[in-house]
Amino acid sequence: MISDRIRRSVRSELHSSRLAQVGLALVVVIVLMATLAPFIVPHHPEAQQVGTGDTEDRTNLPPIGFSTEHIQTTPDGQTEIVREGSLEHPMGTNTRGQDVFSRFVYGARVSLLVGLLGAGIATVLGVPYGLAAGYFGGRTDDALMRGADVMLAFPSLVLAIALVGVFRDSGFHTTGLPDPFVYAARHDILGWVIPRSDHVASMPSSVTFPVTVTLVVALVNWVWFARVARGEAISIRQQEYVKAAKSIGASHLTILRQHVLPNSLTPIIVLATIQVAAIILLESALSYLGFSGTTLTWGQDIARGQSDQRSQWWIATMPGLGIVFAVIGVNLIGDWLRDALDPSIEGEGGV
């Protein structure tokens, strides 16, 4: 399905575009970080260290290279306490003494999973719908697309919030996806392959995956896929090869599957890439608002950082940087694919 020509143009675009290289590098780093999280993080992302009795208070430590000062009043008078960031907590800790860096790394998992699965579900829902509308045209098209247009009358975040409202009363559905590395480390499988196995075994055994939110973002975004697929189908159905296939008696399903779908894949792939970025942003907004059901996401940590204490700037800053880098990376890959796959889209004004 992928011709040599396409492969070549994707590769040559990557060679010539610095931004495409940056995007690819960012996404590779984030994907590796999310996958290998148990090996990377220095602490359990949920472990709290609030000073009680004989345990040391590790709340609100600044990131490495920064220090905080505050004045503590004791019966003996006032002492100024200076705390310095250290390598043990490279991005500092939050008000519960949780390691911000560990949460940053684990937060990438939820964002990427929701982004990829959400865009995948939206593609599966939208593409057949749009292809059918465009291919059959006429009344079918009208009926199908009028319904879809109503979806577009809602701003996506508003529609997402409304859907969350619907699903909320049955509880946010989440499921634990087991972490294969932690499982292996705990059961001593491949012990000689997995480094730091004691450390890995102490990590969370599963990732809380927000099912409800993933469905909501897919339901909000499928319409875009339907529109793009419809546009493609309309132009493809007039092609000679489709007429030829019809004349030899191919069924509609065969034509759709063997001719229309493969020839409309390019813009769908570009759209799907851009949608991953859009869905990461949407998911982070929903979890910022507390409509997610998971506690370990970038959006949720930003909300905590805002409400907890405003002088601890790093708590809200770090997860936001995660979102920005992930979205920039995915967007740059989208630009790269668009420039490489679709020469008809005008780039920098020609010449």
Add this chain to the structure above:
Amino acid sequence: MGLGKFLVKRTLQGLFVIWGVVTVVFLLRHLTPGNPVNTLLPPEASQEQRELFAERLGLNDPVHIQYYDYLVGVAQGDFGVSMATGRPASELILIRLPATIELAVAATVVAVVIAIPLGVISARRRHEPSDYGATIFSLVGISTPNFWLGVMLIIFVAVQFGPLPTGGRGPSFVDAMIATLTQGQFRDGGIVEWGRYILLPAITLGTYFTALLTRLTRSGMVDEIGKAYVKATRAKGLPETLVLYKHVLRNTLIPIITVLGLQLGTLIGGAVITEEVFAWPGLGRFLIHSIYQRDWVLIQGTIIVIGVGFVIVNIVVDALYVYLNPKVDLE
């Protein structure tokens, strides 16, 4: 087809979409699991009280009757009565509308004022440092979640510098203008106080659009500058500024307006979350809090009002489009 006829047609289409929105919103509530009576009444309420309450909310009628009643109500501007407070939903919603409109307009103004000159400069000095700067700015701006930007502005700007508040809304624009113009009052209740409150939320909401507009203006101008008419206007000795802003920009505006029209949903969705970040008392924050309280009457009403606003602004954008480009085929 004349402009008038075109507007009539678009309005009819808009009404159809609004009917769709009302229907979807009605269905959403009926898909919601759980009996609203149980959510609203305390657990110790008697069976009789429950039945009376259900009767009063019209929950005992068949669904199609409820739907009909709801449609008729909405058509008359009656969204029902807030389940939590017992006050008319339309009243509660309309009070909050001006704050949201003010914020959206301010954000658009911020975006246009910054983005258009930035895009023009960037297109003029292609492949110079200022162009790369503008390109990177627009890439980062498009990829930044606006609620995080808002939180960052609160932490790094509002908390550090006294005059900018971390949230809330000052006087309304109209009140502030009146106070400033009639009493010469700038600070207390005047236009300066209005500006102090709206500045950070407007930047938060406007950044995405600033980035997008910069990008569009730049690529549109680059396309347009190469055309023959530009050479002709230059040849007749028109100053460069006039060539760029009067001739080239006008032709660039058409694709810009198209994309902006498509992005209106992002503006409204962005307003919802920006309001939540800055405790700005508009429709978005109201919607979010209605969801927290499960007050479905308010949720439905707010979504319908947002949908109607969306449709109206879309029609306005279309009309603007026609005005800017008389060649546009109104079919």
